[in-house]
Amino acid sequence: MTRSKDGELRDTALSDRELKRALAVTWSAPPGLWGALSTVDHKVIGRRYVATAFVFLALGGVLSMLMRLQLAQPEARFIGPDRYNQIFTMHGSNMMFLFAVPVMQAMAIYFVPLMVGTRNIAFPRLNAFSYWIYLAGGLLLWIAFVVDTGPDVGWFAYVPLSGPQYGAGKRADVWAQMITFTEVSALAIAVEIVVTVFKQRAPGMSLDRLPLFVWSMVVTSFLVIMAMPAIMIASTSLILDRLVGTHFFNPAEGGDALLWQHLFWFFGHPEVYIIFLPAVGMVSTIVATFTGRPVFGYLATVMALIATGILAFGLWVHHMFVAGLPRLGESFFTASSMAIAVPAGLQIFCWLATIWAGRPVFKTPFLFVIGFMVIFVIGGLTGVMVASVPFDTQVHDTYFVVAHFHYVLVGGAVFPLLGAIYYWFPKLTGRTMSEPFGRWVFGLIFVGFNLTFFPMHILGLQGMPRRIYTYQPEMPWSGLNMFISLSAIILAAGFLLFFIDAIRSARSGAVATANPWGASTLEWATASPPPPYNFARLPVVDSREPLWTEPAELRVAAGLGVDRRELLITSVAEAVPEARESSVGNSIWPLLAALATTVALVWSIFSPWAVVWGSIPVAVSLIGWFWPKGVPEDES
Amino acid sequence: MRTRWLQWIGLGVAPLAWALSTELSQITPYIDCRQNIPWSAVFCGATLFVSVAGIAAARAVSPGRVQTKRFVVDVGFLIALAFVFALLLQEAATMLLDACQR
Numbered sequence: 001m002t003r004s005k006d007g008e009l010r011d012t013a014l015s016d017r018e019l020k021r022a023l024a025v026t027w028s029a030p031p032g033l034w035g036a037l038s039t040v041d042h043k044v045i046g047r048r049y050v051a052t053a054f055v056f057l058a059l060g061g062v063l064s065m066l067m068r069l070q071l072a073q074p075e076a077r078f079i080g081p082d083r084y085n086q087i088f089t090m091h092g093s094n095m096m097f098l099f100a101v102p103v104m105q106a107m108a109i110y111f112v113p114l115m116v117g118t119r120n121i122a123f124p125r126l127n128a129f130s131y132w133i134y135l136a137g138g139l140l141l142w143i144a145f146v147v148d149t150g151p152d153v154g155w156f157a158y159v160p161l162s163g164p165q166y167g168a169g170k171r172a173d174v175w176a177q178m179i180t181f182t183e184v185s186a187l188a189i190a191v192e193i194v195v196t197v198f199k200q201r202a203p204g205m206s207l208d209r210l211p212l213f214v215w216s217m218v219v220t221s222f223l224v225i226m227a228m229p230a231i232m233i234a235s236t237s238l239i240l241d242r243l244v245g246t247h248f249f250n251p252a253e254g255g256d257a258l259l260w261q262h263l264f265w266f267f268g269h270p271e272v273y274i275i276f277l278p279a280v281g282m283v284s285t286i287v288a289t290f291t292g293r294p295v296f297g298y299l300a301t302v303m304a305l306i307a308t309g310i311l312a313f314g315l316w317v318h319h320m321f322v323a324g325l326p327r328l329g330e331s332f333f334t335a336s337s338m339a340i341a342v343p344a345g346l347q348i349f350c351w352l353a354t355i356w357a358g359r360p361v362f363k364t365p366f367l368f369v370i371g372f373m374v375i376f377v378i379g380g381l382t383g384v385m386v387a388s389v390p391f392d393t394q395v396h397d398t399y400f401v402v403a404h405f406h407y408v409l410v411g412g413a414v415f416p417l418l419g420a421i422y423y424w425f426p427k428l429t430g431r432t433m434s435e436p437f438g439r440w441v442f443g444l445i446f447v448g449f450n451l452t453f454f455p456m457h458i459l460g461l462q463g464m465p466r467r468i469y470t471y472q473p474e475m476p477w478s479g480l481n482m483f484i485s486l487s488a489i490i491l492a493a494g495f496l497l498f499f500i501d502a503i504r505s506a507r508s509g510a511v512a513t514a515n516p517w518g519a520s521t522l523e524w525a526t527a528s529p530p531p532p533y534n535f536a537r538l539p540v541v542d543s544r545e546p547l548w549t550e551p552a553e554l555r556v557a558a559g560l561g562v563d564r565r566e567l568l569i570t571s572v573a574e575a576v577p578e579a580r581e582s583s584v585g586n587s588i589w590p591l592l593a594a595l596a597t598t599v600a601l602v603w604s605i606f607s608p609w610a611v612v613w614g615s616i617p618v619a620v621s622l623i624g625w626f627w628p629k630g631v632p633e634d635e636s
Numbered sequence: 637m638r639t640r641w642l643q644w645i646g647l648g649v650a651p652l653a654w655a656l657s658t659e660l661s662q663i664t665p666y667i668d669c670r671q672n673i674p675w676s677a678v679f680c681g682a683t684l685f686v687s688v689a690g691i692a693a694a695r696a697v698s699p700g701r702v703q704t705k706r707f708v709v710d711v712g713f714l715i716a717l718a719f720v721f722a723l724l725l726q727e728a729a730t731m732l733l734d735a736c737q738r
Contacts, residue, residue, distance in 0.1 A: 208707035299707065303714035310651045310715075311722065316657040327737040328668070328676055328730065332661035334723030336654075342718055573704050 030350025092155030132594030137181025152173035160590030216281025291358025337387030364438030368419030375411025400460025426512030448491030646712025668735035698700025
């Protein structure tokens with residue numbers, strides 16, 4: 001073992017075994033509770049995020065079953081109107097803010113650094129902070145619900161219903177502050193992903209060689225960065241209206257109630273694509289692996305991702321077609337809503353062409369992709385329908401819209417996500433999920449989903465409004481509602497089986513090899529699960545499918561230090577190595593900063609002085625976080 | 637240096653033109669209705685023209701033999717096409733609808 005002239009220990013001086021031992025010492029977290037609370041390993045945090053998001057999915061699923069129980073019969077007395085309002089608000093808010101967005105970003109936290117061939121995500125402490133703050137936001141919402149202070153104003157919290165005039169108590173404040181928690185968390189991850197992808201890629205991984213999942217997460221991260229400040233401004237303004245008597249949304253004092261809708265949907269529509277675009281990346285990855293060939297039309301798929309991401313910002317008014325805006329102005333949004341079908345359709349054709357030209361292997365992940373295509377196309381077609389102003393005016397706020405967005409969101413995101421979990425489970429845990437169980441899970445969820453949500457189109461066309469806690473027996477809706485509620489049991493059984501399979505497989509599933517599917521991307525070039533340092537020697541990439549073009553052994557970069565956590569910084573376009581950069585070590589400060597922020601934010605629901613006094617512990621924790629440690633930051 | 641800047645033109649111009657057109661659509665119908673002049677059609681047409689010009693400029697760029705640059709130029713060109721389609725639909729809407737209709 002020889003050191004370089006500057007006294008550093010480099011990987012070039014070590015054998016493979018020595019190198020792995022030295023890297024394990026440098027990159028591992030301490031054992032026990034302290035290590036668990038202070039770790040900044042993107043894989044540990046990513047796994048936590050995924051697990052927590054699925055807990056919220058299960059809780060949201062329980063709420064949906066309660067709603068179906070209530071609606072199964074007319075004039076049911078199982079849930080009262082007040083609790084029902086809380087339940088549908090909780091269901092929507094929970095699924096959108098605590099499950100769908102975080103779980104997609106969680107997958108990126110875990111897999112993007114591995115797929116681009118680096119050792120940790122950019123800003124690892126911010127990553128740890130984002131998880132704690134997300135957890136705090138989720139706990140705030142659910143604890144409030146348990147103590148009968150759950151928000152009851154819908155997941156969009158329209159004013160004046162959520163304003164001080166009509167939203168008595170603290171329910172709307174809890175919703176608004178939960179937004180702050182989750183959006184801070186999402187913004188933090190988005191920044192990390194963008195920097196990781198643009199500056200930490202493996203040498204040779206130029207922009208035209210990026211895996212499609214990574215492309216999808218870059219575009220998604222830009223969407224988060226541009227969309228989420230709008231809702232944070234909106235929710236903060238709402239809290240100010242409610243707590244300190246400002247009048248942002250009060251027309252009587254010069255405010256504007258419609259401003260809320262504009263701000264909310266400027267975020268809310270891109271939110272759909274924030275959930276959908278990662279799924280596009282997942283589907284592209286799974287399709288390539290299970291057809292044994294690269295995705296047809298890489299260029300077209302990247303174009304579709306970027307075009308969809310940009311167009312997503314010009315659709316928000318189609319949620320406001322009955323708000324009384326000029327028809328001509330609305331028609332511009334109809335035009336954009338129609339135009340976005342072009343890149344979406346292009347992606348579908350690219351995947352179909354890949355399947356057509358490849359040799360598909362119908363394993364569970366691929367089954368979920370097939371299910372996704374069927375369901376998402378139906379959701380997309382009803383999306384084109386509701387993009388038309390006259391049609392939307394008829395079905396606005398009916399169950400047709402409920403059916404449409406569940407087809408888009410569950411079909412477009414949850415199906416690919418479940419496929420991705422089956423696909424990447426070996427990498428996450430070192431074990432594989434059960435194939436027979438997986439087929440049952442897919443069958444139950446696919447059948448249960450369609451039987452549950454397709455009839456809602458008909459209910460909507462029959463005029464059944466959304467968000468009603470019961471209906472009269474004279475209305476022609478009871479038969480279909482009973483059918484839907486019974487079908488929901490099949491859907492729930494599918495998810496229950498999925499959870500059982502995941503927990504069972506994580507404990508006692510078959511041990512996975514490094515690359516059990518014979519996939520092409522870099523995350524499969526390391527062990528399952530990966531060691532704390534990800535790669536003993538950083539790979540060098542010569543093609544889009546490095547593990548297919550160089551199946552024997554990848555070329556590797558040499559010369560990185562092993563005494564400290566070190567990464568390779570590369571150029572944005574061509575991924576040419578530029579510098580060696582240190583990556584921070586484990587720290588408890590992100591947790592303490594999250595705790596201080598939580599106290600300040602929760603306190604500010606009750607008193608504006610919390611912003612003043614609460615900022616002191618936040619400042620202390622940030623000083624501790626960024627305090628210089630006497631270690632040179634960059635010796636490049 | 638010039639081509640380095642131009643390679644991003646397809647990616648930038650058409651989406652920006654579309655964003656401008658979409659934003660203006662929230663303002664101009666009121667003016668159209670009041671003054672009986674089709675400003676919406678004029679502005680949308682102008683952004684459409686700028687987008688097409690952006691596409692032409694993007695196609696004029698010679699990406700050379702650098703694969704990444706060629707990729708950026710091609711992606712930008714395809715994206716610009718998608719936004720020109722959206723602008724065409726918006727322009728069509730200005731010709732079909734009455735600006736005073738609510």
